[in-house]
Amino acid sequence: MTQSMMEKHPLAQANWVLVLLTIALAGLGLINLYSASAVRLGEGISVDSHFQKQCLWVLLGAGCMLICMFFDYRRLISSAEPLLLLSIALLLLVLFTGGTVRRWLPLGPVNFQPSEAVKISVLLVGAKILSRGKDPLNWKELGGVMLVGLVPAALILKQPDLGTAVIVLLILGGMILYRGVKIKIIKVCVLVLILSPVALVKLVIPNLLDYQRDRILGFVNPEKVNPDSIYQNKQAKIAIGSGQTWGKGYLEGTQSKLRFLPAKHTDFAIAVFGEEWGFAGSVALVALFCFFLLSIYATAREARDSFGSIFTAGVFFYFFWQIFVNIGMVLGMMPVVGIPLPFISYGGSASLVNFCLVGLVLNVSMRRFVFRAV
Amino acid sequence: MLINIQEEYQPPRHSLPLLQVLVLAMFCVLVLRFWHLQILQGEQNMQRAYANRWREQMVHANRGLLLDSRGVILAENRPSYAVSLVREDCRDIPATLAKISQWTGEPLSKLERLYKNSLEERVPSFSPLALARDVSFEQVARIESQLVNWPGLIVESQQRRFYTYGEMFAHVLGYVALANSKELETYAGLRRGDSVGKQGLELVLENRLRGTKGVTALEVDALGRPLLREEKTSPRSGEDIRLSLDTDLQRAAMTALGKRAGSVVVMEPESGRLLALATSPAYDNNLFTGRFSPSAWNSLRNDERHPLQNRAIQSVYPPGSVWKLMMAAMFLHEGVNPDETVNCTGEFRLGNRVFRCWRAGGHGKVNMRRSLVESCDVYYYQTADRLGIDKLTGFAQTAGFGHPTGIALPSEKAGVVPGREWKLNMRGESWQRGETVNASIGQGYTLVTPVQIAVYVASLLNGGRLMKPLLLRDERPEALGGTPSTEKERAFILEAMRLAVEGRQGTARSIRRADALLGGKTGTAQVVSLGDTRQKPEETRYEYRDHAWMATWGAKGDKKYVVVALVEHGGGGSAAPVVRAVYDHLFAPETAAARGRVAALGYMPRQDVLNDAATDEAIRNSRQWEKFVRQAPDRYERE
Secondary structure, eight states: OHHHHHHSOHHHHSOHHHHHHHHHHHHHHHHHHHHHTEEEETTEEEEOTHHHHHHHHHHHHHHHHHHHHSSOTTHHHHHHHHHHHHHHHHHHHHHHHSOSSOOOEEETTEEEOHHHHHHHHHHHHHHHHHTSOSSOBOHHHHHHHHHHHHHHHHHHHTTTOHHHHHHHHHHHHHHHHHHOBOHHHHHHHHHHHHHHHHHIIIIIHHHSOHHHHHHHHHHHOTTTSOHHHHHHHHHHHHHHHTTTTTOSOTTOOHHHHTTOSTTTTTTTHHHHHHHHHHHHHHHHHHHHHHHHHHHHHHHHHHOSSHHHHHHHHHHHHHHHHHHHHHHHHHTTSSOOOOOOOTTTSOOHHHHHHHHHHHHHHHHHHHTSSTTOOO | OOOOOSOOOOOOTTHHHHHHHHHHHHHHHHHHHHHIIIIISHHHHHHHHHHHHEEEEEEOOOOOOEEOTTOOEEEEEEEEEEEEEOGGGOSOHHHHHHHHHHHHOOOHHHHHHHHHHHHHTTOOTTSOEEEEEEEOHHHHHHHHHHGGGSTTEEEEEEEEEEETTGGGGHHHHOEEEEOOHHHHHHSTTOOTTOEEEEEHHHHHTHHHHHOBOEEEEEEEOTTOOEEEEEEEEOOBOOOOEEBSOOHHHHHHHHHHHTTSOEEEEEEOTTTOBEEEEEEESOOOTHHHHSOOOHHHHHHHHTOTTOTTOOHHHHOOBOOGGGGHHHHHHHHHHTTOOTTOOEEEOSEEEETTEEEEOSSTTOOEEEOHHHHHHTTOHHHHHHHHHHHOHHHHHHHHHHTTTTSOOOOSSTTOOOOBOOOHHHHHHHHSOOOOHHHHHHHHTTOTTOBBOHHHHHHHHHHHHTTSEEEOOBOBTTOOOOEEEEOSOOHHHHHHHHHHHHHHHHSTTOTTGGGOOTTSEEEEEEEEEOSSOOTTOOOOGGGSOGGGSOEEEEEEEEEETTEEEEEEEEETTOOTTTTHHHHHHHHHHHHOTTSGGGOOOOOOOSSOOOSTTOSSOOOOHHHHHOHHHHHHHHHHHHHHHHO
C-alpha cells in the first residue's frame, strides 16, 4: 500500500474533497454577493462594484492557494516567528497611523487588514510551539503559547476590533485543546469560565467602547440600549425569517435590496442568502460548511507530523469559529461583532487568507505519505 | 530512497472526536435557529419585512364648502403656499432654517421646534415638512427665484380655508386651524399639519366637512425613498353643506346693528330654521386659518367688547318687558280673566318697598291686552304677586327658558329662570315676595338669550311647539318641547303684539309698516337700578345704559318670520330701528324673502281691533282666521 502511494505524485494525495467544497463555497459566495451588492432602483436593480472586486479577490485567492500548495509546508516552521513579528509590526503601524478606527493599511488601490496576517502567523507559531513534545501541556508551556496569542490580540483590541481579537484567542484556544493540556489546567479553566461572567460585568464591560458595550448589552437586553445598535440584529432576523421555507427567490430579497439590512455584503451576507433561499438553502449552506470543516478535520487526522496536524487543526478552528460566530451573530444568538463569514462575506484580505489556509491544508494533505516508506 | 526520520505521528487521542462533536453541535444549533426564525416565526417575519417597505401616504381630501340657503359660498378652500423642507435633500439644516426664518419672518425658534417635532414623530425624510405656512404670493415669488441655491426646500401648494364674508358669519361658521394633539387623538384620519374645525359649524360639522383622505401605498427603501407608488383608495371630498341662513338678510342685520353691540335672530316659526343669526361686534374668522399671532389672539380675547362672544346664544340678558309675553301666557293659562283690570297708579307697594311702572303717572285701569300693548308694569307686579313665584317658574321652564334651545353651536347658554329651588341652591336663601315682583317684568335674576326669545315667539305662531333652532337648510325640523298654552291663549298674545305695533298707544309703533302684518313687544332691560330718576341714554355711562329688546313677528303672504333684536346698552327703543331694517329687507319687493305667494295665513290677530286697515286682502279672506276671530273673544268673555 505504502509503496503504491509513494509512487503517486503528491497531487494525487491532495484532499480533493476540500478543493471541491472550497470551490462550491466560493462560487456560492460570489452568487450571493451579486445579490447582496444589488439595490433596487424603481423596479430594476443596480449592482455595485463589490461583486466585481470580490471576483478578482477570489481569482487572486485561488492563485495564492496554488502557491501555498507547492512547497513543503515544513519550511514555514523556520519562518513562523519572523512572520509573527512582521504582522505585529504592521499592527503597530496601523495603530499609530490611522484615525479612531484603525483596522486597515492602505496599500495602493486596496486596503490591507494586518489582523488577517496576524491570524496566519499566530496559527503558524502556535502550531510550531505546540508540536514540540507529546505530553499534555503544563502551566509554563501553556503560558508561553498564550503569550503568542495575547500580544497581537491586545493590539487588535486597541484598533478597536473586539471580534477579531476574540477570534485569535479562540483559534489558539482550540489548538491548545487539540494538542491537549493537563487535567488540572482544564479544571482551573472550567472554574474561571464559571467565574468569568462576574468579571465580565465588573471589569470588562465598563472598559469597552460605547458601541461595543451597546452591542453586547443589546444582545443581552434588547430593550435597554440605543435602538440603533439593535437595529442591525433586528433587520437581519427579519430578513432571514421572512425567507421562510423556500426563500423569496434569487435577487428577490426585499430586506437587502431596499437597504433595510445593514452590512449586507460583508458581515450580514448570510442574511441575504437566508432571505432569498429560505430554510432549505440555509440548511444546505450550513451543511456545506460542516462538510468543509470535516474535510479539514480529515487532513488533520491524516497528517504525518504533529506540526502539520496541529496547524491543520488551527485552520479548522480558524474557519469553525468564524462560521459559528458570524452565523450565530446574524441569527441573533450572539452579540454583533465584526466577524466575516468565510467565502460568503465580501473582503479582500480575508479572502486571500482563507484561500492561503486552504492551500496550506492541501499542502499538508499532499505530503502525508512522503518519507513514510522505509 | 527516502528515509523516515520520524516515528509515525498519531494525533492526540481525545482531539479527533472533539472536532467532530464541535461540527455536529454547530450544525444542530444553527439549523435549530434557522428553523426557529424561518419556519416557526417565518410568517411573522414575513409581515415585518412587508411592513418595513410598504408605507401608507395620505392624500389630502378637500374640505366641504359651506353655502348659504341660496348657494352663496360662505366658506371655501383657496390655494395657499407653504415653504417646506425635504430633510433628505437638505445639506445644511440649521442654515436652511435660518434662511426660511429670514424670508418669511417666522421666528427661528418656532421653525427649530417644528423640525425637532418632526424628527420625534418620525416623519419620513422624503416627505416635505411645512415650516412656514400661508406665505404671501410676493414672498413666494421672491423665494422661488432663490430656491435653486437651497436644496431640500420646496414651495408647496396647500389649501387654506377662506370665509367669503369674514365677520358677517364668523360666529356661526367658526373657523378651522391646525389640529392640536388632543384633536389628533379625537378624530381618526387626522394627521399633524391638518386643519380641523375649532369653533362654530366648522367644529360641529367637522366629521361631515372633513372628507376622507385617500391612501397611496408607497414602497420605500430603508432611507424612506419611494420606489413604487400604488393608489389604494382615492380621496373623497367632504360634504358641501347648505345653511338656512340668507347672506343678504344677514348683511342687513349686521348693517342694522352697525357698530353697536347686540344681536339679531331671524327665524321661520314653523320649522325653527334660522335665516339670520347676527352678532356684533364680530371678528374676522379668516385670521384664525392662516398665521395667527398670539398677540392678535390676545387682543381679540381681551377686547372689552368681547367680539368672540356670540351674543345670540352665548350672552344672557334680563329680558325686561319682553318677558311679559311669557307672563301673560302664564296668566291666561292660570285662568286669569284677560278683561279683569288692574288700576295702575304708577307704582306698586309691597311692605315698605315701592315698585314703579315705567310710566310715572300710571296707566289707570289696565286689562291684560292693554298691559301688553302699553307694557304696564304694575299689572304684572300685582298679578304675579297674587299667583306666586312657583307658577312663574314652572311656566317659564316649559316655555323654553332656563335651558339651552338645542341650537347646533358650541357653548350655548341656558339662562336663568329663578325660583325657590334655584335661589336655595345658588344663594342658600329663601325666596322673597319682592323678587317675584321683580321677576314678573323680567328683571332681577331672570336671564335669557336672544335665541330663547325667538324660539318662544315662534311657538306662539306655530301651535306652541318649541322648535330647535336650525342652521342647516336640509335639517329636519324638530320640536324639543311645547308650551302649555292653548291656541286661543296664544292668539291672544299675538293679537296684543299686533296691537303694540298697530295701536295708537302701542309701544312698538315705530316698526309699523303698511305692506305686512307685524306684531311686537319691546323690552328695556335695566342693567343697574337707578332709583326713581329716569335718565336719557345719552346721559348715562355706557355700561349702565339699559339693554334694548325687540321681539317681533311679521307675516306677508305665506311667509312668517320671527325677528328678535337686542342692542346692548342701547337705551330704550334702540332695538326698533334694527328690527325695522330687517323687515325692510324681508318684505322689500326686490328681495327673495318678500316674493311670497299670498295665501292662507293660518290664524292671525283680529282685524277689527286694528287702527289701520290691513292691506292684504288675503288676510281678511282667510277662513281659518274668521273662525278664530269668532271663537277667541267668546271664550274669554264667558269665563
